[in-house]
Amino acid sequence: MKPADVLADPKATIAAKLAALRTLQKSADAATTHVIARELLVAPEDLREPLLRALRKRDAAALYQRSLVDTRTDRAFAAKVLRCMKEKKAEAALAAALADDDADVRTAAAHALAVIGPSEATDALITTLADPSAEVRFFVVSALAAASDRERVKHALAARQPHETDVAVRSEIDRILRVN
């Protein structure tokens, strides 16, 4: 089995995956970076750090920030990788991706902002509170919960609350308003 296949094989052991990763690191091409990044999205905790180290070595954050604004690439995937890398520098690109036509991209971008913790993206997130997709709105609310400007967030969520129809989103808004 090729190293890329071993790394992606859900039944491979951690040791086998680590050995495959070592082999893959010898290659510097973008396809290999994608293989490593794909595994990072689902990796068990034992594998996280080795995968992250490998991606940082390859400057994968820059690669996926470029992908995020390139309509020819899998932009949702790029946002997911940036989330797993907790790439703070990607905040502006992720905020911009909240306006993407594709709901999957908006979902992944909001999810990434929820993990990274938004500062400059707060305005874009508040705007996206009215997104037609409930999934997007859920991650937007989660991201706002991590924002530093609590008063503004509270005000925006209180304004959204009466209009929110999705049960999970409403539950999250209620929770955040209770805590705040």
Add this chain to the structure above:
Amino acid sequence: MTRPDNGATMGNIRAAFQPLITDGRLDLNEAKTLTTRLDADAPADLQAIAKHFGASISDDAWAELAKAAQSIGVSLAPRVAVSLLDQPELSAVASGAKSLSTASGRKDPGVKFVQAGLMLLARLTGNAALGLPKYGADGDLGGETTNAVKALQKLAALPETGAVDKATLVAIHRAIQDASAPPAQLKNPRFTDAAFAQIASGAISFSRGAKGDAVKAVQTALIDLGYVLPKFGADGDFGGETIFAITQFQKARGLTPTGKLDQRTLKELDAVATQPGAKATLYPEYDQMMKDGVMSFTFGIGYDETGAHIDEIRKAKNGFASRGFQEVAPGAFNEAQWKAVGVDSKTIDPLGTYFVKQFTFDGKTQTALIKYIDANTPNARQRYLDGFKQSDVVLYGGHARYGSGPDFDDVNSPDGNVVIGANAQGHKNGSLVSAYDAHIREVLKNAPNVLETEALTKDYQMMVFSGCTTDNYLDELRAVPKNKDSSNLDTMTSNEILYWNNMTSNLFITIDSLMTKKSKNHIEAELLKNNGVGFTADGFGGNRYQP
């Protein structure tokens, strides 16, 4: 005066011989003395002695009586042929008119017969907990007898009161009947190896070090009954895992837990083992779970550094809503509202979040009450721990933290960790396996092991830990809590790579299955289907519940 079948008057026999048996037992010397006093009524007297004192006759004394009987052409009846239920001294208990306890009827004439029955049972079954080694059948229902009665009641799944009531008397009677039955031919085709015939005859037993196909057959039978040999499986080597599984089996079947495959254990295994190739269908203990009309769950979603838990929170909230659960925010329900959904508000954490639903279970309206915890829950660790100690069903989906326990915050912080797999006494002395990552052990170095600091309910619980290396929790869950064993704790854990996007669905598989009274086999199959890899189920092998 009731006369026994053989015509001897019980009162006469007692008057003649009981003074000899001052300690309630008939030893060899006493038996020899008795046989010298037999006269023309010897056949009847011997039968009466055998029946009346059967339970307290030692093996060599019994042989002496049998020899005397044989010399005059009498064949003695089985040791306890006189049913306890037919003893005139116990007629009021047998009819339910009275019960005997330390508080009432402590020195009732029937006590001695109950004691004799317990002693016989201890001898026949090898279960020392039923014996009365210090005081014997002294006619006084004191602490020793009370404890033996409680042990019997536990085996018979009766309330452990220590009082001899009708149900307890019937249970002793039935247990004696079962244990006195002549050794049956082994009937399960699993046990055709010649070694089994020898074990069945009492000539040998299997213990540590035994090897071969016969051992393998025993191991396979245990596995198919739901006992777990997690590391070595059916390898034909009677080692520690097999000893543990045999011990669990013996405990579940009311046998003395020796860890050996002896005559009695084989007889029991032969009686309950499935046919070759078939797995037993086992169930969680639904009767115990539902005894208060509420199936209570603690539902925890752990923390993930890359935010995977956020999506699982979304799926959980949608999942509860789609199943018709109502979310109850902290403090949203008052006492009357909880009562209206069948829940005693005293059992509720006022600052906790719950999901509640009434559903039909066994034709009755019951309540599913889910205490919900995720990484956003204030004091998540403590809230989860409170539920972990009490809930019928404890669920966790998230990182196993290298076998250390559930965690509701960042891997580098000890604040959210419910530590199971580290820092117990057994980890210090090497009898338990610590979490396998040096970094997590360092993070948790000052965090107490919750199984040592907290008391779990003695009531039945089922725990499902959906995380990659949650199998590592098992040795601690089995070894540390003093009031937990496989009779009141069933677990499902994993030693496979599980993905975060299956965490919530794994927990819902469990909830859906339990609310529809599915078997453990069904839950296992559904989890396997959902994850592509299996979970380890432990403790179900001895469960009594059958639909």
